[in-house]
Amino acid sequence: MDQAKAKIDMMPLGIVIRRSPGVTLWAKWAWKAVAVLPGAAPADWRPLREDEGACEFHAATLPLELHRADAEAYMQGLTASPPSVYVVMRTGAGARPELTLVTASPFEAQDYADTGEDQVEKVEMPAGLVAWVRDFTLAHFKEEEFRKRRRDRTRTDLEEDGVGDARIPQMTDVYRAPVKARKERLQ
Template identity: 30%
Template sequence: MRRVRLANRWQPYRWELHEVVPHEEAFGSEPRRIFGDDHEERWLHPGYRVELYADDAEGYYLNATVDTPCWFVLWRMEEAATVAEEPIARPEVVTVSYHDAGRWLDAQENVEQVPAPAEVVAWFREFADAHYVPEPRRRKRPESFRRLEDRFGNPASVSTGKKYGGGEGGGGG
Protein backbone atom coordinates (compact mmCIF):
# COMPACT_ATOMS: atom_id res chain seq x y z
CA MET A 1 0.00 0.00 0.00
CA ARG A 2 1.18 3.52 -0.64
CA ARG A 3 0.42 6.67 1.29
CA VAL A 4 0.77 9.73 -0.95
CA ARG A 5 1.02 13.25 0.43
CA LEU A 6 -1.47 15.74 -1.05
CA ALA A 7 -1.35 19.51 -1.31
CA ASN A 8 -4.65 19.84 0.53
CA ARG A 9 -5.12 21.12 4.05
CA TRP A 10 -8.36 19.15 4.53
CA GLN A 11 -6.85 15.86 3.45
CA PRO A 12 -3.07 15.81 3.84
CA TYR A 13 -2.63 12.35 2.23
CA ARG A 14 -4.46 9.45 0.59
CA TRP A 15 -3.90 5.70 0.56
CA GLU A 16 -3.80 3.68 -2.63
CA LEU A 17 -2.81 0.23 -3.80
CA HIS A 18 0.74 0.27 -5.16
CA GLU A 19 1.31 -3.33 -6.31
CA VAL A 20 0.78 -7.01 -5.56
CA VAL A 21 3.92 -9.16 -5.44
CA PRO A 22 4.47 -12.88 -4.80
CA HIS A 23 5.13 -13.69 -1.16
CA GLU A 24 8.69 -14.41 -0.03
CA GLU A 25 9.70 -15.80 3.36
CA ALA A 26 11.98 -12.78 3.90
CA PHE A 27 8.86 -10.57 4.06
CA GLY A 28 7.94 -12.00 7.45
CA SER A 29 4.34 -11.98 8.63
CA GLU A 30 3.73 -8.43 9.91
CA PRO A 31 3.14 -5.22 7.93
CA ARG A 32 6.16 -2.96 7.73
CA ARG A 33 7.18 0.31 6.19
CA ILE A 34 9.59 -0.33 3.32
CA PHE A 35 10.02 3.19 1.96
CA GLY A 36 9.34 6.73 3.05
CA ASP A 37 10.22 10.29 2.10
CA ASP A 38 8.50 13.69 2.19
CA HIS A 39 6.06 12.71 -0.58
CA GLU A 40 5.10 9.10 0.04
CA GLU A 41 5.37 5.99 2.19
CA ARG A 42 5.12 2.38 1.03
CA TRP A 43 4.00 -0.44 3.29
CA LEU A 44 4.43 -4.17 2.70
CA HIS A 45 1.58 -6.40 3.90
CA PRO A 46 2.74 -10.02 3.57
CA GLY A 47 0.91 -13.32 3.76
CA TYR A 48 -2.20 -13.00 1.58
CA ARG A 49 -3.34 -16.14 -0.18
CA VAL A 50 -5.31 -16.19 -3.42
CA GLU A 51 -7.46 -19.29 -3.79
CA LEU A 52 -9.58 -20.26 -6.77
CA TYR A 53 -13.03 -21.83 -6.42
CA ALA A 54 -14.92 -23.70 -9.13
CA ASP A 55 -18.17 -21.90 -8.36
CA ASP A 56 -16.50 -18.56 -9.20
CA ALA A 57 -14.92 -19.69 -12.48
CA GLU A 58 -16.99 -17.17 -14.43
CA GLY A 59 -15.47 -14.32 -12.37
CA TYR A 60 -11.96 -15.53 -13.23
CA TYR A 61 -12.92 -15.99 -16.88
CA LEU A 62 -14.24 -12.43 -17.08
CA ASN A 63 -10.98 -11.10 -15.63
CA ALA A 64 -8.81 -13.27 -17.89
CA THR A 65 -10.57 -12.12 -21.07
CA VAL A 66 -10.24 -8.34 -20.65
CA ASP A 67 -7.43 -6.24 -22.16
CA THR A 68 -5.62 -5.93 -18.81
CA PRO A 69 -6.34 -8.77 -16.36
CA CYS A 70 -5.67 -7.68 -12.80
CA TRP A 71 -5.51 -8.29 -9.09
CA PHE A 72 -8.38 -6.85 -7.03
CA VAL A 73 -7.62 -5.80 -3.47
CA LEU A 74 -10.19 -4.86 -0.83
CA TRP A 75 -8.56 -2.65 1.81
CA ARG A 76 -9.71 -0.84 4.94
CA MET A 77 -8.22 1.69 7.31
CA GLU A 78 -7.24 0.46 10.75
CA GLU A 79 -9.50 1.59 13.58
CA ALA A 80 -6.46 2.35 15.76
CA ALA A 81 -2.73 2.48 15.08
CA THR A 82 -1.06 -0.91 15.47
CA VAL A 83 2.32 -0.79 13.68
CA ALA A 84 2.72 2.94 13.00
CA GLU A 85 2.12 6.20 14.83
CA GLU A 86 -1.30 6.51 13.20
CA PRO A 87 -3.72 4.08 11.53
CA ILE A 88 -2.63 2.67 8.17
CA ALA A 89 -4.49 1.13 5.25
CA ARG A 90 -4.57 -2.67 5.44
CA PRO A 91 -5.51 -5.06 2.65
CA GLU A 92 -8.26 -7.45 3.73
CA VAL A 93 -8.59 -9.73 0.68
CA VAL A 94 -6.76 -10.24 -2.61
CA THR A 95 -8.56 -11.92 -5.52
CA VAL A 96 -8.66 -12.28 -9.30
CA SER A 97 -12.47 -12.60 -9.46
CA TYR A 98 -14.57 -9.93 -11.15
CA HIS A 99 -17.57 -11.16 -9.14
CA ASP A 100 -15.84 -10.67 -5.78
CA ALA A 101 -14.71 -7.18 -6.76
CA GLY A 102 -18.20 -6.28 -7.98
CA ARG A 103 -19.83 -7.40 -4.72
CA TRP A 104 -17.32 -5.39 -2.69
CA LEU A 105 -17.86 -2.30 -4.83
CA ASP A 106 -21.63 -2.71 -4.45
CA ALA A 107 -21.05 -2.72 -0.69
CA GLN A 108 -19.05 0.53 -1.11
CA GLU A 109 -15.78 -0.97 0.09
CA ASN A 110 -12.36 0.36 -0.97
CA VAL A 111 -11.40 -1.86 -3.90
CA GLU A 112 -8.48 -1.16 -6.18
CA GLN A 113 -6.83 -3.06 -8.98
CA VAL A 114 -3.38 -3.42 -10.47
CA PRO A 115 -2.33 -5.45 -13.52
CA ALA A 116 -1.55 -9.12 -12.86
CA PRO A 117 1.62 -10.65 -14.35
CA ALA A 118 1.27 -13.01 -17.32
CA GLU A 119 2.08 -16.16 -15.30
CA VAL A 120 -0.71 -15.36 -12.81
CA VAL A 121 -3.17 -14.65 -15.63
CA ALA A 122 -2.22 -17.98 -17.27
CA TRP A 123 -2.84 -19.73 -13.92
CA PHE A 124 -6.37 -18.42 -13.36
CA ARG A 125 -7.24 -18.57 -17.09
CA GLU A 126 -6.37 -22.28 -17.12
CA PHE A 127 -8.54 -22.79 -14.03
CA ALA A 128 -11.42 -20.84 -15.60
CA ASP A 129 -11.15 -22.82 -18.85
CA ALA A 130 -11.36 -26.07 -16.88
CA HIS A 131 -14.30 -25.05 -14.65
CA TYR A 132 -16.36 -22.35 -16.38
CA VAL A 133 -19.41 -23.58 -18.27
CA PRO A 134 -21.30 -20.72 -19.93
CA GLU A 135 -25.05 -20.85 -19.43
CA PRO A 136 -26.86 -21.69 -22.65
CA ARG A 137 -28.54 -18.69 -24.17
CA ARG A 138 -32.29 -18.85 -23.92
CA ARG A 139 -34.35 -17.92 -26.91
CA LYS A 140 -36.35 -14.82 -26.15
CA ARG A 141 -39.99 -15.10 -27.07
CA PRO A 142 -41.26 -12.35 -29.34
CA GLU A 143 -43.22 -9.65 -27.49
CA SER A 144 -46.35 -10.63 -29.46
CA PHE A 145 -46.47 -13.91 -27.48
CA ARG A 146 -46.19 -12.22 -24.12
CA ARG A 147 -49.18 -12.61 -21.82
CA LEU A 148 -51.21 -9.43 -21.35
CA GLU A 149 -51.34 -8.12 -17.81
CA ASP A 150 -52.78 -5.02 -16.24
CA ARG A 151 -50.65 -2.72 -14.13
CA PHE A 152 -51.29 -4.93 -11.07
CA GLY A 153 -50.06 -8.12 -12.76
CA ASN A 154 -53.56 -9.56 -13.30
CA PRO A 155 -54.46 -11.20 -16.62
CA ALA A 156 -55.93 -8.71 -19.08
CA SER A 157 -58.02 -9.27 -22.15
CA VAL A 158 -58.69 -7.33 -25.32
CA SER A 159 -62.03 -7.34 -27.11
CA THR A 160 -62.95 -5.79 -30.41
CA GLY A 161 -66.65 -5.29 -29.70
CA LYS A 162 -68.14 -2.11 -28.25
CA LYS A 163 -68.75 -2.30 -24.55
CA TYR A 164 -70.34 1.12 -24.00
CA GLY A 165 -72.31 3.55 -26.08
CA GLY A 166 -75.32 3.22 -28.32
CA GLY A 167 -75.85 0.81 -31.14
CA GLU A 168 -75.88 1.83 -34.78
CA GLY A 169 -77.86 4.94 -35.46
CA GLY A 170 -78.76 5.09 -31.79
CA GLY A 171 -77.59 8.67 -31.24
CA GLY A 172 -77.64 9.52 -27.57
CA GLY A 173 -74.83 11.35 -26.38
Protein backbone atom coordinates (compact mmCIF):
# COMPACT_ATOMS: atom_id res chain seq x y z
CA MET A 1 0.00 0.00 0.00
CA ASP A 2 1.22 3.50 -0.78
CA GLN A 3 2.65 5.28 2.28
CA ALA A 4 0.60 8.40 1.53
CA LYS A 5 -2.67 6.44 1.74
CA ALA A 6 -1.78 4.21 4.70
CA LYS A 7 -3.19 5.19 8.08
CA ILE A 8 -0.44 3.24 9.83
CA ASP A 9 3.07 2.35 8.69
CA MET A 10 5.55 0.10 10.49
CA MET A 11 9.28 -0.64 10.37
CA PRO A 12 11.25 -3.04 12.56
CA LEU A 13 13.99 -1.28 14.52
CA GLY A 14 16.86 -3.09 16.21
CA ILE A 15 17.69 -1.54 19.57
CA VAL A 16 21.36 -1.33 20.59
CA ILE A 17 21.83 -1.20 24.37
CA ARG A 18 25.12 -0.41 26.11
CA ARG A 19 25.82 -2.06 29.44
CA SER A 20 28.50 -0.36 31.50
CA PRO A 21 29.59 -0.87 35.12
CA GLY A 22 27.41 0.92 37.64
CA VAL A 23 28.80 3.84 39.62
CA THR A 24 27.03 3.04 42.90
CA LEU A 25 26.92 0.05 45.21
CA TRP A 26 23.21 -0.38 44.52
CA ALA A 27 23.42 -0.69 40.73
CA LYS A 28 25.83 -3.27 39.34
CA TRP A 29 25.17 -2.20 35.72
CA ALA A 30 24.02 0.94 33.93
CA TRP A 31 21.90 0.36 30.82
CA LYS A 32 21.53 2.93 28.03
CA ALA A 33 20.02 2.79 24.52
CA VAL A 34 22.68 4.12 22.14
CA ALA A 35 21.55 3.32 18.59
CA VAL A 36 18.79 1.90 16.40
CA LEU A 37 19.15 -0.38 13.38
CA PRO A 38 16.36 0.20 10.80
CA GLY A 39 15.02 -2.99 9.21
CA ALA A 40 16.90 -5.27 11.63
CA ALA A 41 16.16 -8.96 12.03
CA PRO A 42 14.86 -10.33 15.35
CA ALA A 43 17.49 -10.49 18.10
CA ASP A 44 17.74 -11.52 21.72
CA TRP A 45 20.63 -9.75 23.47
CA ARG A 46 23.23 -10.62 20.84
CA PRO A 47 26.60 -9.07 21.79
CA LEU A 48 27.93 -6.65 19.17
CA ARG A 49 31.09 -5.32 20.78
CA GLU A 50 32.91 -5.31 24.10
CA ASP A 51 35.15 -2.50 25.29
CA GLU A 52 36.81 -2.01 28.73
CA GLY A 53 33.99 -3.45 30.83
CA ALA A 54 31.25 -1.98 28.63
CA CYS A 55 29.35 -4.16 26.19
CA GLU A 56 26.90 -3.29 23.44
CA PHE A 57 24.06 -5.66 22.60
CA HIS A 58 21.51 -5.89 19.83
CA ALA A 59 18.96 -6.34 22.58
CA ALA A 60 15.70 -6.66 20.65
CA THR A 61 13.90 -5.67 17.49
CA LEU A 62 10.72 -3.67 18.10
CA PRO A 63 8.25 -2.26 15.58
CA LEU A 64 8.29 1.49 15.06
CA GLU A 65 4.67 2.29 14.21
CA LEU A 66 3.64 5.58 12.67
CA HIS A 67 -0.02 6.60 12.97
CA ARG A 68 -1.44 9.40 10.87
CA ALA A 69 -3.23 10.85 13.89
CA ASP A 70 0.18 11.52 15.48
CA ALA A 71 1.61 13.41 12.49
CA GLU A 72 1.84 16.64 14.50
CA ALA A 73 3.97 14.90 17.14
CA TYR A 74 6.26 13.44 14.47
CA MET A 75 6.66 16.90 12.95
CA GLN A 76 7.75 18.21 16.36
CA GLY A 77 10.25 15.37 16.67
CA LEU A 78 11.67 15.97 13.19
CA THR A 79 12.25 19.66 13.89
CA ALA A 80 14.29 18.84 17.00
CA SER A 81 18.05 18.89 16.72
CA PRO A 82 18.92 16.06 16.18
CA PRO A 83 15.75 14.17 15.14
CA SER A 84 15.38 11.24 17.52
CA VAL A 85 13.40 8.17 18.40
CA TYR A 86 12.66 7.24 21.99
CA VAL A 87 13.26 3.83 23.53
CA VAL A 88 11.19 2.91 26.59
CA MET A 89 12.82 0.42 28.95
CA ARG A 90 11.39 -1.09 32.11
CA THR A 91 13.97 -2.08 34.67
CA GLY A 92 12.86 -5.14 36.55
CA ALA A 93 14.24 -7.43 39.18
CA GLY A 94 16.34 -9.24 36.58
CA ALA A 95 19.75 -8.20 35.34
CA ARG A 96 18.56 -6.87 31.97
CA PRO A 97 15.94 -4.21 31.30
CA GLU A 98 12.79 -5.12 29.40
CA LEU A 99 12.41 -3.15 26.15
CA THR A 100 8.77 -2.20 25.82
CA LEU A 101 8.45 0.42 23.08
CA VAL A 102 10.19 2.51 20.46
CA THR A 103 8.42 5.65 19.25
CA ALA A 104 9.10 8.69 17.06
CA SER A 105 6.58 10.78 19.03
CA PRO A 106 8.12 13.04 21.68
CA PHE A 107 4.62 13.45 23.18
CA GLU A 108 4.24 9.69 23.74
CA ALA A 109 7.77 9.50 25.16
CA GLN A 110 6.92 12.29 27.60
CA ASP A 111 3.86 10.35 28.77
CA TYR A 112 6.06 7.34 29.60
CA ALA A 113 8.68 9.55 31.29
CA ASP A 114 6.01 11.18 33.48
CA THR A 115 5.06 7.88 35.13
CA GLY A 116 8.51 7.51 36.68
CA GLU A 117 8.35 3.73 36.30
CA ASP A 118 10.05 3.58 32.91
CA GLN A 119 13.43 4.68 31.63
CA VAL A 120 13.07 6.68 28.39
CA GLU A 121 16.19 7.05 26.25
CA LYS A 122 16.52 9.50 23.36
CA VAL A 123 18.39 7.98 20.40
CA GLU A 124 19.40 9.89 17.28
CA MET A 125 17.70 8.72 14.07
CA PRO A 126 19.87 7.54 11.19
CA ALA A 127 19.43 9.53 7.95
CA GLY A 128 17.35 6.81 6.23
CA LEU A 129 14.95 6.63 9.17
CA VAL A 130 14.60 10.43 9.20
CA ALA A 131 13.59 10.33 5.52
CA TRP A 132 11.05 7.54 6.12
CA VAL A 133 9.41 9.35 9.07
CA ARG A 134 9.49 12.69 7.21
CA ASP A 135 7.75 11.22 4.14
CA PHE A 136 4.99 9.70 6.26
CA THR A 137 4.58 12.89 8.29
CA LEU A 138 4.40 15.20 5.27
CA ALA A 139 1.79 12.93 3.68
CA HIS A 140 -0.50 13.20 6.73
CA PHE A 141 0.33 16.47 8.50
CA LYS A 142 -2.20 19.27 8.16
CA GLU A 143 -1.30 22.43 10.00
CA GLU A 144 -4.31 23.86 11.81
CA GLU A 145 -5.00 27.53 11.32
CA PHE A 146 -4.90 29.49 14.56
CA ARG A 147 -8.27 30.96 15.45
CA LYS A 148 -8.51 33.35 18.35
CA ARG A 149 -11.38 32.61 20.67
CA ARG A 150 -13.93 35.40 20.72
CA ARG A 151 -15.49 36.49 23.98
CA ASP A 152 -19.22 36.57 24.37
CA ARG A 153 -20.84 39.95 24.89
CA THR A 154 -22.43 39.17 28.26
CA ARG A 155 -21.95 41.98 30.79
CA THR A 156 -20.65 40.30 33.93
CA ASP A 157 -19.96 43.59 35.69
CA LEU A 158 -23.69 44.20 36.21
CA GLU A 159 -24.03 41.36 38.70
CA GLU A 160 -23.37 42.06 42.37
CA ASP A 161 -21.65 39.29 44.26
CA GLY A 162 -22.66 38.67 47.85
CA VAL A 163 -26.01 40.47 47.68
CA GLY A 164 -28.00 37.28 47.88
CA ASP A 165 -30.56 35.51 45.81
CA ALA A 166 -33.11 37.86 44.22
CA ARG A 167 -35.82 35.21 44.64
CA ILE A 168 -35.58 35.42 48.43
CA PRO A 169 -37.30 38.54 49.88
CA GLN A 170 -35.13 40.66 52.17
CA MET A 171 -36.65 42.52 55.11
CA THR A 172 -33.81 45.04 55.27
CA ASP A 173 -31.05 46.44 53.15
CA VAL A 174 -28.50 43.69 52.58
CA TYR A 175 -25.58 46.13 52.91
CA ARG A 176 -26.64 47.41 56.37
CA ALA A 177 -25.31 45.77 59.51
CA PRO A 178 -27.98 43.97 61.52
CA VAL A 179 -28.68 46.62 64.17
CA LYS A 180 -31.45 44.75 65.99
CA ALA A 181 -29.35 41.68 66.63
CA ARG A 182 -26.46 43.81 67.89
CA LYS A 183 -28.71 45.69 70.38
CA GLU A 184 -30.05 42.42 71.78
CA ARG A 185 -26.53 41.14 72.43
CA LEU A 186 -25.52 44.32 74.26
CA GLN A 187 -28.45 44.16 76.72
